[in-house]
Amino acid sequence: MAATNFVEIDxxxxxxGGQALRNALSLSCILGKPxxxxxxxxxxxxxxxxxxxxHGVKLLRxxxxxxxxxxxxxxxxxxxxxxxxxxxxYRVAVQTAASITLVYQMALPVLLFADGxxxxxxxxxxxxxxxxxVEYMDEVLLPNLLRFGVSFELKLLQHGFYPRGNGRCxxxxxxxxxxxxxxxxxxxxxxxxxxVAFCAGRxxxxxxxxxxxxxxxxxxxxxxxxxxxxxxxxxxxDVASDNGAAILVTAHTTTGCILGSGAVGERKMHxxxxxSNAACKLTEYVRxxxxxxxxxxxxxxxxxxxxxxxxxxxxxxxxxxxxTAIHVAxxxxxxxxxxxxxxxxxxxxxxxxxxxxxxxx
Ligand SMILES: Nc1ncnc2c1ncn2[C@@H]1O[C@H](COP(=O)(O)OP(=O)(O)OP(=O)(O)O)[C@@H](O)[C@H]1O
Numbered sequence: 351m352a353a354t355n356f357v358e359i360d361x362x363x364x365x366x367g368g369q370a371l372r373n374a375l376s377l378s379c380i381l382g383k384p385x386x387x388x389x390x391x392x393x394x395x396x397x398x399x400x401x402x403x404x405h406g407v408k409l410l411r412x413x414x415x416x417x418x419x420x421x422x423x424x425x426x427x428x429x430x431x432x433x434x435x436x437x438x439x440y441r442v443a444v445q446t447a448a449s450i451t452l453v454y455q456m457a458l459p460v461l462l463f464a465d466g467x468x469x470x471x472x473x474x475x476x477x478x479x480x481x482x483x484v485e486y487m488d489e490v491l492l493p494n495l496l497r498f499g500v501s502f503e504l505k506l507l508q509h510g511f512y513p514r515g516n517g518r519c520x521x522x523x524x525x526x527x528x529x530x531x532x533x534x535x536x537x538x539x540x541x542x543x544x545x546v547a548f549c550a551g552r553x554x555x556x557x558x559x560x561x562x563x564x565x566x567x568x569x570x571x572x573x574x575x576x577x578x579x580x581x582x583x584x585x586x587x588d589v590a591s592d593n594g595a596a597i598l599v600t601a602h603t604t605t606g607c608i609l610g611s612g613a614v615g616e617r618k619m620h621x622x623x624x625x626s627n628a629a630c631k632l633t634e635y636v637r638x639x640x641x642x643x644x645x646x647x648x649x650x651x652x653x654x655x656x657x658x659x660x661x662x663x664x665x666x667x668x669x670x671x672x673x674t675a676i677h678v679a680x681x682x683x684x685x686x687x688x689x690x691x692x693x694x695x696x697x698x699x700x701x702x703x704x705x706x707x708x709x710x711x
Contacts, residue, residue, distance in 0.1 A: 355384065
């Protein structure tokens with residue numbers, strides 16, 4: 351039997367987190383290229399695969415009927431040989447608070463290249479630290495992806511927080527013929543500030559109000575007359591049974607840019623700190639007049655690499671996550687990203703994508 355020709359990705363490069371694995375496997379499925387990822391999450395306190403990554407790998411294995419070696423807890427090496435992408439209804443049951451959105455981050459680009467509509471019903475964490483909150487995926491990622499001709503529908507049925515999880519979402523994805531090049535370079539002017547500040551379980555409504563009011567004060571300190579519609583909420587028991595608190599603040603510009611900034615409460619819930627953290631980051635983006643926020647940067651790289659034509663995004667300084675995503679995308683797709691400093695704190699990222707066609711439609 352002929353030896354498999356793997357593209358080898360070093361998971362310890364730059365950020366050294368799970369995102370290199372997620373991007374590598376998504377691209378592997380879309381391009382039909384076997385990949386081997388070594389040194390997985392080498393820069394994390396507990397290196398190797400954790401629940402979220404294992405569930406993500408299993409989901410991509412199911413979607414592409416892949417041959418997989420090394421998908422075990424703590425594994426630092428994985429070999430993945432994908433076959434044809436199949437549309438369908440998939441279920442991911444994470445028993446911990448591992449992030450549902452990170453599992454979706456892996457599956458969404460792949461399902462765009464399937465032969466029909468798909469659904470992924472997932473349980474796990476919906477609002478956890480170091481991952482996009484479900485609200486961010488819906489209110490920030492979705493409108494940014496619409497610029498690339500990509501859409502999805504996300505239903506949040508149950509919130510899930512650290513440590514128990516138990517959240518549940520359903521993601522519906524329609525396939526595309528091709529991803530379009532996205533243009534995210536004109537900031538225009540700040541139009542609206544919105545968002546949500548919520549708490550759940552035994553936490554009092556005062557925490558949600560604290561987050562909302564502190565965030566609003568921070569926005570008004572810079573722009574006293576700015577409309578600022580952050581909704582405070584106490585979630586009802588039927589949609590959130592455990593204690594949890596989180597905020598997402600969004601800025602919408604006159605040219606249609608949407609930037610987001612969030613914070614999730616951990617053991618001690620200080621509403622004013624969560625509110626000011628989220629709002630301060632957002633005001634920094636708006637003051638710089640960038641079109642793509644610090645977390646959206648790395649999440650758009652895979653779409654820029656796959657798109658037909660030249661995509662451009664104007665953002666702040668590149669994060670390590672973004673530089674890692676660029677490195678992985680360049681290695682697997684062969685496309686080249688160009689990064690130019692516009693100012694000392696603004697960066698223009700350009701990429702002529704692969705123009706990957708969905709051969710199954
Ligand atoms: N507050 C946030 N809002 C939106 N997206 C976020 C936020 N925090 C992290 N992310 C995104 O979540 C992803 C995390 O990637 P990372 O490689 O750190 O994950 P991981 O290694 O799987 O997790 P871990 O940090 O547990 O090792 C990145 O795409 C990052 O942009």
